[in-house]
Amino acid sequence: DITWQGLPLTVSAAPTPSSPYILNCITADHAITVTFSNTYNIMASLLSPNGSISPSGTTAVPCGTNQTYTMTPNPGYYLAGLTIDGFGSTNPISPYTFTNVNAGHSIGAFFSLNPTVTATTDPTMGTISPNGTTTVPYGTNQTYTITPAPGYAVYDVKIDGQSYGPIKTYTFNNVKTSHAITATFVVQIFTINASAGAHGTITPSGTQTLRYGATQQYWMTPATGYHIESFVVDGTTITDPAVLSYSYYTFSNITASHTISVTFAPTMYALTINASNGTVTKNPSSATYISGGVVTLTANPAAGYAFSSWSGDLSGTNSPAAIMMDANKTVTANFTPRTYTLTVGASPSAGGGVTRTPDKQFYNYGDIVTLTATPTAAYSFTSWSGVASATNTATITINDNKTVTANFTPKTYVISVLQGANGSIKPGTMTFNYGASQNYTITPNAGYGIASVVVDGTAVANAPSNYFFATIAAAHSITATFKSSGLAVFLTDAVANNENSVTVSWVVTDPATGALTANYNRIDIYRQDGGSGTYQCIGSIIGNAQHIKSFTDTFDLPRYPTHSYQVIAVGPNGSSPASSPMSVSTSLPAPESFKFSALTSTSATLCWKNPANIGDGYREIQVFRNGTLFRRLAGTSTSFIDSGLTPGKSYTYCIRGVKSNMWGDYYSAYTATIIK
DSSP, X not given: OEEETTEEEOOTTOSSOOSSOOOOSOXXXXXXXXXOOSEEEEEEEESSSSEEEESOEEEEEETTOOEEXXXXXXXXXXXXXXXXXXXEOSSOOSSEEEOSOOSXXXXXXXXXXXXXXXXXXXXXXXXXXXXXXXXXXXXXXXXEEEEEOTTEEEEEEEETTEEOOSOSEEEEOSOOSOEEXXXXXXXXXXXXXXXXXXXXXXXXXEEEEEETTOOEXXXXXXXXXXXXXXXXXXXXXXXXXXXXXXXXXXXXXXXXXXXXXXXXXXXXXEEEEEESSEEEEEESOOSEEETTEEEEEEEEEOTTEEEEEEEESOOBSOSSEEEEESSOEEEEEEEEEOXXXXXXXXXXXXXXXXXXXXXXXXXXXXXXXXXXXXXXXXXXXXXXXXXXXXXXXXXXXXXXXXXXXXXXXXXXXXXXXXXXXXXXXXXXXXXXXXXXXXXXXXXXXXXXXXXXXXXXXXXXXXXXXXXXXXXXOXXXXXXXXXXXXXXXXXXXXXEEEETTEXXXXXXXXXXXXXXBOOOOSEEEEEEEETTOSOOEEEEEEEOOSOSEEEEEEOSSOTTOSEEEEEEEEEETTEEOOOOOOEEEEOOBOXXXXXXXXXXXXXXXXXXXXXXXXXXXXXXXXXXXXTTEEEEEEETTOOEEEEESOOTTOOOEEEEEEXXXXXXXEEEBOOOOOEEO
């Protein structure tokens, strides 16, 4: 449009009127014609098929008025967009109105297919409604309902591939794009939770998982001595006698979850007691008892009666007795007139006896019995055990089984001992039971003899060294006196003849005068070996033909290197004191005169002499060089040549003799060492 003084102008040949209109680069003549109008043109066009715009084409609109356009999509399409004066609309609407038109305009409409929603599922497990593909008018809502088939449940619903879980409905709001909805189903699972109280079980127990339509049976088992107390299914107590009697319950065609629980109670039984001439104590005491419970029954007889036995549902003669309650039971306690035993005895049994008056095997309750204790000759009555009495006669009233013992003590006697000086009597003063026996030994000191023995004031002939009291039945006394033996013995010499022989010599004197005496009849020789231990008697010489005596000892001498001797003289008045000891050595003598008889730079000749007092000689000669045994020679050897020596080297030598007896080898001392 071209305006002039405010009015529209029309320029001929111009495709679109405009003002101002410019002629550029004029090189020829031109003509311009302008026409004027009071209307404006609005151009309406379709930018896509599948719809219409009304009015269509170019519409002249009076200046200052309004012009409305209606866009109508074909079926299945919607108005997708508008362009106004070349600009796209973000919110295409129909109809659209140009108001107060004072310029030219243009409008274009664009149509698109409506969106769809595709619904899918497995029809054997459930449905989704509407099913299949549904065209949804643009911008409207579409609701879907998901319904599982019987025995199934919604597992998941996915919207455009995204999981929404087991929902039952879903609405697509303000649909502007296509969508997809998919429903999946799973077999419906139910649970049954089974529980049992104490003292019984339910099988199966705990939580069971079951499919829709399944069947599940439960068994209730009471423990021994119990029964079903209550039985609850889904909160409802079951009282059906068949269920309680047969202890089972069945869930059939399961279409929901359930609970089942059972409690148990003890079965109780009655215990009836019958008793005459006594009572029965029940422990525990109750009118009824739990099944399996144990009741202890104690029979309590009346005075003068004794429990004899049980009858009924309990047998035996023991009281207390136990009975197990596994049914209603009846027990009778039987009592009989009571009798008692009276047991009498003596302690010790050898001490005496007891008599009973009257003397019966059994006594009735309340009987009175007289007891008399009679001791034997060796005992005295002292007391009663089981009855109170200070004398050997007692009375006892029978009210129970009784045991009475008469106690006796042995009669005792003293043997008094009185000994004089220079001796002893063994044992000393002692107390003995009646009938005992005892030997007494009278021993004079060394150098003394027994002068007299007096028993109970009467001297005993020949003054014995032993006196025997047999079957002691009274007190006794024993006295001994002692006198000097009149003998003293002295060792005069002890000489080792060789390692196997020692000769000892002695003299016997009267200690009162110091003169030699022959008033003895035996000499005893004693020896101690190795410097310790006791002296042992190794021989005796009988007779007194000579005042000076000697004894040659050859008994087992080589076992020890030294020996000590003592002698004792025995005469009619006793023994002398032991002589002072005298010691002697019987060590094996060493070889003598050990020396070199010849020497060279490489040899040494050794020589020696064997001593004369070695009896049958050495068994062998041992030669030691530089402290080590290196040659064994015959016992008769008296020389040895050691050859092959190293010139300039020092050598030391010594030798010793060796003999043997039944206890092994024994050796002489080493000779002095000689050096080459």
